[in-house]
Amino acid sequence: MAYTKQESYDQDVTDALASHYKSALSLLGEDPEREGLLKTPDRLAKAMQYLTQGYQMDAVEILNSAKFHEPISEMVIVKDIELYSLCEHHLLPFIGKAHVAYIPNGWITGLSKVARVVDVFSHRLQVQERLTVQILEAIKEALNPLGVAVVIEAKHLCMMMRGVAKQNSYTTTSSFDGEFENDRTRSEFMKLISANLH
Numbered sequence: 779m780a781y782t783k784q785e786s787y788d789q790d791v792t793d794a795l796a797s798h799y800k801s802a803l804s805l806l807g808e809d810p811e812r813e814g815l816l817k818t819p820d821r822l823a824k825a826m827q828y829l830t831q832g833y834q835m836d837a838v839e840i841l842n843s844a845k846f847h848e849p850i851s852e853m854v855i856v857k858d859i860e861l862y863s864l865c866e867h868h869l870l871p872f873i874g875k876a877h878v879a880y881i882p883n884g885w886i887t888g889l890s891k892v893a894r895v896v897d898v899f900s901h902r903l904q905v906q907e908r909l910t911v912q913i914l915e916a917i918k919e920a921l922n923p924l925g926v927a928v929v930i931e932a933k934h935l936c937m938m939m940r941g942v943a944k945q946n947s948y949t950t951t952s953s954f955d956g957e958f959e960n961d962r963t964r965s966e967f968m969k970l971i972s973a974n975l976h
């Protein structure tokens with residue numbers, strides 16, 4: 779299964795989606811035949827396929843594609859991984875950062891693969907809590923590490939642009955496994971992701 783960014787789209791799916799989006803534009807009171815909107819259903823169909831391409835990707839396979847034997851057991855942290863996902867309730871974006879750590883148990887993975895895993899699960903319709911756990915579970919399955927930790931902080935546009943209309947609230951979710959269930963290890967991780975190291 780390829781995991782490169784999708785640049786071509788199934789024409790039948792694109793056409794079917796575009797036809798629905800064209801009707802939606804009319805229902806919203808727009809004229810889908812006006813010049814500026816002529817290509818919008820097609821563009822939106824492609825954008826939505828791009829934003830949900832994670833369904834066609836296998837996170838464990840990605841991690842395994844650059845898995846190296848390395849006898850270390852120190853914490854590896856990839857922090858500030860930006861993420862863009864869509865909330866499954868409104869299909870509006872939520873935007874934020876993921877901080878991921880694991881303690882190897884003989885195996886490490888390519889650092890970029892950790893960020894790719896964040897993309898795989900972000901590019902699906904999500905709730906932030908499930909996204910957090912899915913990232914953790916994929917790393918656990920692929921690397922069988924001594925521990926995994928995932929923290930995500932995000933802003934939800936569905937809470938900003940509509941509904942309760944709160945502009946400054948962040949949602950933080952976390953998931954910890956193995957050694958990160960110990961207070962000391964967890965605190966070290968939290969300290970390191972909070973520190974301004976760069």
Ligand SMILES: Nc1nc2c(ncn2[C@@H]2O[C@H](COP(=O)(O)OP(=O)(O)OP(=O)(O)O)[C@@H](O)[C@H]2O)c(=O)[nH]1
Pocket residue numbers: 865866867904905906907934936937940941942
């Ligand atoms: N737990 C969780 N809730 C989310 C996430 N994204 C959006 N939501 C919430 O999903 C809920 C859906 O609630 P509903 O009452 O069915 O929808 P709604 O009438 O549009 O709710 P309001 O946003 O309060 O206007 C809202 O409270 C959203 O804030 C997420 O990632 N995790």
Ligand SMILES: [Zn+2]
Pocket residue numbers: 865866867868869870934936937
């Ligand atoms: Zn929402």
